Amino acid sequence: MALMFWYDFSSTYSYLAAMRIAEKAAAAGVEVTWHPFLLGPIFAEAGHAGSPNLVGEAKAGYMWMDIGRRAAHRGIPFVRPAVFPQKSVAAGRAALALEGEERAAFSRAVFGEIFGKGRDCADLAVLADAATAAGLDPERVVAGASDATAKAALFAAVDEAKTHGIFGAPSFVTHDGALFWGDDRLDHALHWERTGMLPEGG
């Protein structure tokens, strides 16, 4: 029994979730598995021209304001990346070439490079720095970005995400298949994972 955490490295709200899910899940006594995937093909299939968060100036402006507001409140850095959305294929593969706590630590570090420092995760040097920050061997991690097995795993992750009904990120899927979309709903997902129901006020 574990809560699945589905994220795309290019997703702003996935950053917020990635930086707090381990602590919140531990406090709730819930195990988490980390599932990088790609929103691009899912957005394209749904008929979005690009990120739905960027449709219209008002919505895009709100997103950046809201991310900054919440990051400041949570005491985590936020720098709006010059490149956005980013190509998250290499980062996704590199993360999938790792397992368990290594994948989680590397993923947090990649998010930190992107949204904590404003860097571009399509740059392999950024992935190497994230690996180092996570205490991993950068050469081994960067090799994962061009690994054939990881490449196939990323395609498979997109397909698996679709089977869960996932259309955005972050998404959380409980062991009994309940889907929650958005960093806002992390508390709901954790409570459901433990109890099979929404929390009070949910």
Add this chain to the structure above:
Amino acid sequence: MALMFWYDFSSTYSYLAAMRIAEKAAAAGVEVTWHPFLLGPIFAEAGHAGSPNLVGEAKAGYMWMDIGRRAAHRGIPFVRPAVFPQKSVAAGRAALALEGEERAAFSRAVFGEIFGKGRDCADLAVLADAATAAGLDPERVVAGASDATAKAALFAAVDEAKTHGIFGAPSFVTHDGALFWGDDRLDHALHWERTGMLPEGG
């Protein structure tokens, strides 16, 4: 000092917010003003072909599931309306022709007709029933739907919503201009209205 609650009668998540905001605001000691507006022109200007919640089967499916799940949890009825999205112009005008607690009570009743019973708020008979349910004179309320002042007020409401940066509904605007989008963020908006900051865990 009051928290502004911006809603479109055709908005599913506005239903969830409308049915709980009075109680939650009272508990927080916050005054609320009710602001019906129209998402249609705002979506069109942003480049949406229709409701962003309906882009792609997965997202639309999630929305209906999620609304039903939360409504059940909160003990409020939910019937998916056969007509969706709905034309909310008449309901918006009728609501704007009322003031204060009459507007709030009528608005809750309209939402109840739409999402609690599955009826179409473009039907004036539905607005009459909502007025009766809210303890108001149905003839007077329905007359508001074709009132010239209310018509102008609804246009003005859309313009005012834009000045607050509103791009979706429900939206909450605090007395110091902070914007929160979504029923999920009601607690944050109420806390900000009182304290000028996000709540713990926000």
